[in-house]
Amino acid sequence: MELCTLEKRKQFIYASKKIYFNKPVEVTKATGCRVWDVEENEYLDAIGGIVTISVGHNHPRIKKVIQGLLDSDHPQHVSSLFLSPFMPEAGRLLSKHFKGDSRVYFVNSGSEANEVACMTAREFTGKKMIISLRHGYHGGTNATLNLCGHGTWKYQHQPHSDVGQIEAPYCYRCPFGKKPDSCSLECADDLDKFIQTCTSGDVAAVIVEPIQGVGGFITPPLSYYKKVYEIIKDHGGLYISDEVQTGVGRLGKNFFGAFGPG
Numbered sequence: 131m132e133l134c135t136l137e138k139r140k141q142f143i144y145a146s147k148k149i150y151f152n153k154p155v156e157v158t159k160a161t162g163c164r165v166w167d168v169e170e171n172e173y174l175d176a177i178g179g180i181v182t183i184s185v186g187h188n189h190p191r192i193k194k195v196i197q198g199l200l201d202s203d204h205p206q207h208v209s210s211l212f213l214s215p216f217m218p219e220a221g222r223l224l225s226k227h228f229k230g231d232s233r234v235y236f237v238n239s240g241s242e243a244n245e246v247a248c249m250t251a252r253e254f255t256g257k258k259m260i261i262s263l264r265h266g267y268h269g270g271t272n273a274t275l276n277l278c279g280h281g282t283w284k285y286q287h288q289p290h291s292d293v294g295q296i297e298a299p300y301c302y303r304c305p306f307g308k309k310p311d312s313c314s315l316e317c318a319d320d321l322d323k324f325i326q327t328c329t330s331g332d333v334a335a336v337i338v339e340p341i342q343g344v345g346g347f348i349t350p351p352l353s354y355y356k357k358v359y360e361i362i363k364d365h366g367g368l369y370i371s372d373e374v375q376t377g378v379g380r381l382g383k384n385f386f387g388a389f390g391p392g
C-alpha cells in the first residue's frame with residue numbers, strides 16, 4: 131500500500147526535520163500570497179513561505195524566465211570553472227546596492243553565508259574571536275550554531291570555537307532594566323566591556339542581525355548599530371550584518387537592513 135506524504139516523511143527523512151503539527155498542511159498549489167492544500171482549502175500565506183518568497187509565489191515574471199530557459203535547453207548546471215552569464219550578471223545587479231568596490235560571493239544558504247563571513251573576518255584580521263548577541267540566530271552549521279544565542283538550538287556535544295556573546299538590544303525586556311527613552315545604550319557598551327574583560331583584546335568581528343528574527347523580532351534603536359559599529363572598529367574588528375531575514379528589500383525602502391529599516 132502506498133504511504134501518504136506524512137508517513138514517508140516520518141519513515142525516510144532524518145528525525146531532526148521535526149514535525150510540529152499532528153496534521154501538517156500539505157501545500158500543493160500557490161500563487162501570489164495564496165496557497166492551497168491537497169483538499170483544495172485556500173489559505174493566506176502571511177509569512178511568504180518562510181520569509182523567502184518576497185515577491186509572492188509563482189510570480190508571472192519569474193515563471194516566464196524559468197519557462198523560457200527550459201524551452202531553450204539552457205544547461206541546468208554549469209560548474210563555476212566554466213562561464214555562464216547568470217552569476218556575473220546577478221553580481222552586477224547586486225553590486226548596485228553596495229558602496230565602493232564590492233564583490234559578491236554566492237552561497238547556498240544563510241548558514242553558509244555566515245560561515246564565509248566569519249572565515250573572511252578571521253582571515254582578514256588574523257584574529258579568531260567572533261562576538262555574537264544573545265537571542266541571535268545565524269544558522270544550523272557548526273560555526274553558526276556556536277554563534278547562536280538560543281539554548282533550545284544548542285546540542286549537548288556541540289564543539290566550541292572562539293565565540294563570545296553579549297547582551298541583546300532587547301528594549302521590551304531590557305537586560306539592564308532600562309527604558310528605551312532614558313537608557314544610555316548599555317547593551318552596545320556591553321560589547322566594549324566584553325572585549326575588555328573577557329577577551330585578549332584580539333577580536334575578528336561582531337555579528338549582528340539588524341532585527342533579530344528567530345529571537346522574536348527584536349528591533350533595536352537605530353543608534354545601537356552605529357555605536358556597536360564604532361566600538362568594534364575601535365578594537366580593530368569587522369562588523370558583520372546578517373541580512374538573511376532583513377535584506378533584499380524586506381524592510382521597505384532600503385535594500386539592506388544594516389543600520390535600520392527605511
Ligand SMILES: Cc1ncc(COP(=O)(O)O)c(C=O)c1O
Nearest residue numbers: 239240241267268269343374375
Ligand atoms: C538571521 C538568520 N541568519 C541565518 C539563518 C540561516 O539560514 P539558512 O537556514 O538558509 O541556513 C537564518 C535562518 O532562519 C536566519 O534567520
